[in-house]
Amino acid sequence: MLDPWFKRTYPLKHLKKAIYWHLAEYNLLRDASGVLFTTLTECHLARQSFSRYSAREYVVGYGASACPHPSQIDYSAFYKCYPELLGKEVYLFLGRIHPKKGVDLLISAFSQIARHNPHRHLVLAGPVSSSYHSYLDCLIRSLSIESQVTWTGHLDGNMKWAAYSTSSLFCLPSHQENFGVSVAEALSASLPVAISSAVNIADRVQATASGFVRPDTTVGTFDALQSWSSLDPDQRLLMSQRAYSLFINEFQWTHVSDRLARLLYDSESLPYI
Numbered sequence: 638m639l640d641p642w643f644k645r646t647y648p649l650k651h652l653k654k655a656i657y658w659h660l661a662e663y664n665l666l667r668d669a670s671g672v673l674f675t676t677l678t679e680c681h682l683a684r685q686s687f688s689r690y691s692a693r694e695y696v697v698g699y700g701a702s703a704c705p706h707p708s709q710i711d712y713s714a715f716y717k718c719y720p721e722l723l724g725k726e727v728y729l730f731l732g733r734i735h736p737k738k739g740v741d742l743l744i745s746a747f748s749q750i751a752r753h754n755p756h757r758h759l760v761l762a763g764p765v766s767s768s769y770h771s772y773l774d775c776l777i778r779s780l781s782i783e784s785q786v787t788w789t790g791h792l793d794g795n796m797k798w799a800a801y802s803t804s805s806l807f808c809l810p811s812h813q814e815n816f817g818v819s820v821a822e823a824l825s826a827s828l829p830v831a832i833s834s835a836v837n838i839a840d841r842v843q844a845t846a847s848g849f850v851r852p853d854t855t856v857g858t859f860d861a862l863q864s865w866s867s868l869d870p871d872q873r874l875l876m877s878q879r880a881y882s883l884f885i886n887e888f889q890w891t892h893v894s895d896r897l898a899r900l901l902y903d904s905e906s907l908p909y910i
Contacts, residue, residue, distance in 0.1 A: 639683035642813035642835070646737075651686075658687045667691040671900065675699035675816040678837040697897050700890040701821035704798050715799035719787055722803065725758040728862065729804035729828075731792065732819045734765035734773070739810035739833060739853050741776060746810075746858035748780035750866055755785065757866075762789040762800055801826035805873075806865050810851075810858040811836055824884035827877040831861035841887060847880040 644651045666672050672692040674680040676699075684690050716723050728747060734740050740761065751757040759782070765773075770788075777786050792800055801807070807823035807830045814820075814836040821838070823830050830848035832839055839850045849864050851857035868876070886892075 639686045640679070640813055640815065641682060641685040644686050646812075655687060659689070663687070663689050663691070669693065671695045673697050673897075673900075676837040678840065679815050682837075695900055697900060698887070698893045699816045699818070699821075700888045700893040701818050701825060701884075703884070703889065704801055704822065704826035707802060710799050710802055711795050712799055712803065715796055715803065718796070719760075719789065721787060722758060722760065726756055727758050727760055727804040728806050728808055729760045729762065729800055729823075730808050731760075731762040731797065731800060731823075732809065734761060734763045734769065736769065737812050739812055739858070740773060742810045742853065742855050742858045743808050744773060744776055744782075744786070745780065745855045746862050747785075748782045749859050750862050751782055751785050752780075757785065759786045760789060760800060760804065761786065762792045762797075764791050797822075798826065801828055804828055806831055806862070807848075808858075808862070809833070809836060810853050810861075812853050821884060821888040824880045824888065827881040829865065829873070829876040829880050831858070831865060833857065841883060845879050845883045846876065847883045848876065 638654070670693065672694050674683065674694060674696045677696050680694050680696055683692075683694075728743075730738070730740060730743055732738060744759070747757075747759045751759070761773075777783055789796075789800070801823055807820065807828045809817060809820055809830065810833045811817070812833070812835055814833075817832070817836045817838055820830050820832060820836060820842070824847060830842060832842060832848060832850055833853035834850050835853045836850075842848045843850045849861035851861045865873075
């Protein structure tokens with residue numbers, strides 16, 4: 638919550654947090670033996686929200702559970718619930734559906750690549766408030782893509798992994814994301830990602846060509862989806878392989894736990910920022 642996006646977006650809430658910061662939280666961070674961050678970007682942004690800031694900063698990373706082997710996923714159960722997805726090119730959002738996540742941007746961008754291509758389908762998976770659901774439903778109807786959008790609600794277990802494994806592209810045009818666990822999960826399923834530059838692991842996705850990183854705007858999101866749709870099958874396969882390699886090399890829990898253990902047992906083994 639030290640990310641300055643919250644300060645800009647919710648100034649009244651930030652005012653209350655600033656009082657608490659000066660009374661207690663500043664001293665807590667200043668006096669801690671270490672303050673742990675999931676990414677270097679998150680660490681740098683944390684310095685920008687309050688007037689006083691002092692911390693011994695360590696970047697230890699974060700991880701996600703790996704997608705099961707395809708032989709362990711019950712695809713028939715998934716398609717029984719969502720038969721309209723069978724044989725479709727699925728663009729997947731999976732996570733909490735909240736204005737912060739840029740789902741409205743995704744819907745608008747998707748409509749531009751899907752309106753004349755019924756083979757493409759957007760899946761919105763995750764919990765959502767009734768008011769925001771209504772707002773997004775109105776947006777979908779206004780764009781005339783009702784038949785190409787599926788709401789699933791919260792997915793977990795087999796249904797979650799089936800959603801990742803049967804999709805073509807994972808999409809998260811978020812306005813702010815400390816790490817992005819759902820992005821790491823998608824990578825573990827060899828699923829390329831289209832994410833905004835405000836997702837704090839965007840630099841790793843871009844550096845490894847595991848997906849597309851664009852601004853958190855409708856134009857940027859459309860460009861990411863269009864870039865994916867223009868790839869030929871061999872290019873898509875290569876990007877899928879890179880996505881899985883990124884997960885294996887950086888976001889497995891074993892890597893994260895090793896870094897954390899090194900820090901806890903020998904803080905000098907990891908340089909602080």
